[in-house]
Amino acid sequence: MNNFIFENATKAYFGKGCVKEYLASEVNKYGNNVMIAYGRGSIKKNGIYDEVIGILTDEGKNVIEFTGIMPNPTYEKVLEGAALAIDNHVDVIIGIGGGSVMDCCKAVSLAAVSKEDIWDSFWAKKGVIDFEPLPLGVIVTVAGTGSEMNGGAVITNEKLKIKTGRDYPKCNPKFALLDPEYTYSVPKSQMISGGFDILSHIMEIYFSEPNEDNVSDDISEALMKSVIRNLRASIENPNDYVSRSNLLWASTMAENRIIKLGKKMDFEAHQIEHQLGAFTDCNHGQGLAVISPVYYRHIYMYGLPKFVRFAKNVWDINVEGKTEDKLAREGVEALADFIKEIGLPTTLKGLGIMDKEILKPVAKSCNISMGSYKKMTHEEILQILEECFE
Ligand code: NZQ
Ligand code: ZN
Numbered sequence: 001m002n003n004f005i006f007e008n009a010t011k012a013y014f015g016k017g018c019v020k021e022y023l024a025s026e027v028n029k030y031g032n033n034v035m036i037a038y039g040r041g042s043i044k045k046n047g048i049y050d051e052v053i054g055i056l057t058d059e060g061k062n063v064i065e066f067t068g069i070m071p072n073p074t075y076e077k078v079l080e081g082a083a084l085a086i087d088n089h090v091d092v093i094i095g096i097g098g099g100s101v102m103d104c105c106k107a108v109s110l111a112a113v114s115k116e117d118i119w120d121s122f123w124a125k126k127g128v129i130d131f132e133p134l135p136l137g138v139i140v141t142v143a144g145t146g147s148e149m150n151g152g153a154v155i156t157n158e159k160l161k162i163k164t165g166r167d168y169p170k171c172n173p174k175f176a177l178l179d180p181e182y183t184y185s186v187p188k189s190q191m192i193s194g195g196f197d198i199l200s201h202i203m204e205i206y207f208s209e210p211n212e213d214n215v216s217d218d219i220s221e222a223l224m225k226s227v228i229r230n231l232r233a234s235i236e237n238p239n240d241y242v243s244r245s246n247l248l249w250a251s252t253m254a255e256n257r258i259i260k261l262g263k264k265m266d267f268e269a270h271q272i273e274h275q276l277g278a279f280t281d282c283n284h285g286q287g288l289a290v291i292s293p294v295y296y297r298h299i300y301m302y303g304l305p306k307f308v309r310f311a312k313n314v315w316d317i318n319v320e321g322k323t324e325d326k327l328a329r330e331g332v333e334a335l336a337d338f339i340k341e342i343g344l345p346t347t348l349k350g351l352g353i354m355d356k357e358i359l360k361p362v363a364k365s366c367n368i369s370m371g372s373y374k375k376m377t378h379e380e381i382l383q384i385l386e387e388c389f390e
Contacts, residue, residue, distance in 0.1 A: 001214050002262035009172045010149045010256075014249060016241070019048075019139055019177045023055050023094075026175045030135050031091025037066040037081060037105050038096045046185035048141060052096060064088045066108070069097065072277050072284070073104035075119050075157045082111035085134060095138045095173075098194070099145030099284070102138050103153035106171040109133035122166060123155055129170040137175045142186045143248040144194025144285060146201060146255025148176035156278055161365065163278035165270075178252065180245035184238060191238065192342050193285025195231040195247060199224060200269060200288040201254040203335075207296070208264040208371045211305045216259045221313045223259065226250050228314075228338065235342060264371035269295050271367045272381055278365070279358050282351050289344035290351055293336040294387045298380065300328045303373030307331055349390045359385040 013022045027034060034056055043049040056063050066081045085093065085108060095105035110133045111118045121127045140148050147153070151172045154165035186194070206220040227250050233243035253259065272295070273287040300307040308324050311317040311331025319327060336346070345351045363382035368375060 001216075002210060004261045006257065006261055007169065008149060008256055009169065009174070011175045012149055012178060012252065013175065014178045015245075016179060016181055018179050019051060019182075020055065022175075023052065023137075023139070023177060024059050026137055026177075027056065027061065027092060027094070028059060029174075032060070032062050033064065033089055033091045034061045035064040035066055035081075035085055035088065035090040035093045036096060037069060037093060037101060037108070039067075039069045039071075039098070039101050041067075042185065043096055043141065046141075046182075048096060048139070048182055052094070052139065064090060066093075069101045069104045071100045072154075072156050072163065072281055073100045073107075075107075075123075075155055077104055078107040078111055078118070078155060081105070081108035085112040090134060092135045092137065095136060096141060098140070098142035099147045099154070102140070102145070102147040102173070103155065103165075105136050105138070106133075106147075106151065106153040106173075107155050109136045110168075110171065119155075119157055122168070123157070123164055126166060129168050133170055136171075136173045137177070138173045139177045139179075139182070140248070141182045142190060142194050143183055143244075143251040144197040146198070146251045146253075148173060148178065149252050149256035152255070154274065161278045161361075163274040164367075165274070176252075178248055180241060180248045183244055183248060188235070188238065189343075190283075191234060192231070192344060193283050193289070194251070195227060195234070195285070196289050196339070196342070196344055197285040198247070198251045198254050199227045199231075200285070200292060202227070202259065203292065204267045204270060205254075205259050205263050205265050206310070207299075207303055207306055207373060208266045209373075210262070210264075211303070214262055216261050216263050217306075217309075219253075220259050221309075223250055223253055224314045231342060266369050266372040268369040268372045268376055271369060272362075272384070275362045275366045276348075276353070276385075279362050280353050282353065286345050286351055289339045290346060290348055290388050291384070293332055293339065293346075294384050296332045296335070297329075298384055299372065299374040300332055301325070304328055306373075347390050348385070348388045356386075356389060359389070
């Protein structure tokens with residue numbers, strides 16, 4: 001194992017009924033002014049809003065509502081939330097939703113306290129947070145990003161056409177409430193794209209050095225198998241508690257830094273998807289599904305031992321009489337087949353992106369990962385995007 005330091009400041013409450021049981025005691029650690037933040041209304045249809053409001057009212061809280069957080073949250077929306085928090089002297093923020101709500105709330109918690117322009121200071125470049133952001137708690141309603149137990153927040157600057165993520169430990173939520181039954185109402189297509197996002201996070205970490213035996217890769221293999229199995233079961237029966245609860249915790253495990261320990265990490269597929277998102281507002285997990293197999297066909301030979309392990313240990317591919325190269329390729333194709341099987345798009349056109357002209361500026365604007373098996377160039381990224389097109 002390589003050297004590492006591990007800390008995770010988020011307290012996670014997991015399981016059926018956890019919001020009812022623990023929200024009040026957590027919120028009572030802070031003041032009376034509670035800002036609840038949510039997206040475009042799903043929590044009003046599935047009863048989560050009523051449950052949360054009921055608990056906060058019983059505790060005598062003054063509730064301020066920050067609503068309409070969109071998928072791929074924008075910097076402008078962050079500023080709107082920060083102004084609301086400042087005007088209402090908010091003591092604690094509770095984000096109720098998926099990655100978009102949680103990420104937006106993390107940025108709001110910074111912007112409500114910082115004297116600086118937070119895009120310039122903390123997203124355009126890696127900044128130093130030497131102050132306490134507003135306390136944040138999250139109630140997760142969809143499995144996917146794992147944002148609940150890290151300091152990561154991906155924000156889109158629409159003017160600059162840049163979608164970028166930063167992970168600041170100071171932005172870790174103070175607490176996260178994860179009730180798997182809250183995810184039952186997620187539309188099937190979002191459940192599947194969130195499921196693929198989990199798998200992608202694990203692959204982005206797994207497909208990087210070191211290649212030598214290490215605990216992080218072993219846990220990653222177990223997690224990937226679990227995600228594949230439980231995503232299939234959830235598609236079969238969306239109300240199956242066992243599979244939905246496994247997916248939800250796998251989502252957290254993929255992004256709570258545990259499987260990142262001692263790893264270099266790639267995240268180039270994410271860099272490409274984020275810029276595609278900045279130009280087209282496409283769905284995150286669906287974008288990753290299109291990009292990942294094409295990207296891995298480009299790089300597998302540079303990380304051959306790991307791709308062979310992936311084929312053998314994750315997809316149980318028979319090794320007999322096969323060269324390492326063939327095995328590795330079969331592993332990538334098993335991934336591509338799985339993407340088709342679960343009904344995710346396999347081309348940019350399938351994702352609704354019809355304008356080939358945008359591919360050049362998208363490719364040009366992508367960050368280059370320093371942790372990938374093969375350091376990409378912008379020309380190679382363009383080639384990958386062109387191969388993704390149809
Ligand atoms: O708008 P609402 O009402 O919240 O509806 C959402 C939205 O339409 C809906 N939804 C969520 N829970 C539901 C539900 N609908 C019915 N019932 C429920 N229980 O699902 C839709 C998608 O929600 P969103 O939060 O956008 O999805 P996701 O969790 O996939 O988050 C995507 C965002 O997170 C970023 C992505 O780039 C994207 O901006 N990421 C954040 C990461 C992090 N912070 O660590 C890492 C990821 O790699 C990712 O980049
Ligand atoms: Zn992701």
